Amino acid sequence: MLKLGHIVYSNCIPPHAGIVARKSAFPFKLVEGIPTELNRLLYEGKVDVSPSSSIEYAMNPGRYLLLPDLSITSRNKVMSIILESKVPISGLDKKVVALTTASATSVVLLRILLELRYRVNPGYQMYEQGVEDASARAEAFLTIGDLALTNAAARDFADRYDLGELWHEFTGLPFVFALWQVNYKKNIEKELASLYDILIASKSYGLSHLQQLAYEYEARFNIPAQSLVTYWNSFSYDFGAEEQKGLAAFYGYAAEIGAIKAVTDLRFWTKG
Secondary structure, eight states, X not given: OOEEEEESSGGGHHHHHHHHTTSSOOOSEEEEEOHHHHHHHHXXXXXXXEEEEHHHHHHSTTTOEEEEEEEEEESSOOSSEEEEXXXXXXXXXXXXXXXXXXXXXXXXHHHHIIIIISOOOOEEEEEOTTTSOGGGTOXXXXXXXXXXXXXXXXXXXXXXXXXXHHHHHHHSSOEEEEEEEEOOOGGGHHHHHHHHHHHHHHHHHHHTOHHHHHHHHHHHHTOOHHHHXXXXXXXXXXXXXXXXXXXHHHHHXXXXXXXXXXXXXXXXXXXX
């Protein structure tokens, strides 16, 4: 039985809506986790397919295949990848910036923006969001996911930055946060073809029922329904030419700062 990863944040609901609502038969196992957990499970082969951090693909060239037409991509503002700072972002040189352990891609994105756009070199420290209070020991801290959407701004952190918006200002491109990646084995082809069809149908269902889904999930995520709809509409869940262009730019900058060894080619699974 194939195992499919599912990000527990609200941004994964639209593409997986048909699956979690069991709108069609789903003869596979759903494994929930935060992005970094799913990255690890995918790498270890404990899940077979997962929406995983886009940087995970580049950090392990040749290990995964990508499923076509699926991504979590911010068109401009992302709303849920937030840097809060006591000083303007351009003043963070040699200051402590706390990075959440929940995300791999967002950490590299922030480094690109700080080091290449703003030309500052902070000292980075990791923290576990929702458990540790990073504001006590840092000049700025990064929060992701629904916690970033629902948290009120910290009192002493006057400046608040949306990393999707900063990236779009910097490049004019969308930003790909997650890709559906396959830890491929030859004997899963038939099941994988079935899972892919289910995923595409699930995404179609989700995107055509955003308002209904928002009312169903507002209590679970503690986010008002209309805010969820606005949030979901800020994403592209496709992986076409523009998304791939944004991803290529991200990988180029990631290589420039040493986060990955080199830009890697995109290798897609194709249905036989």
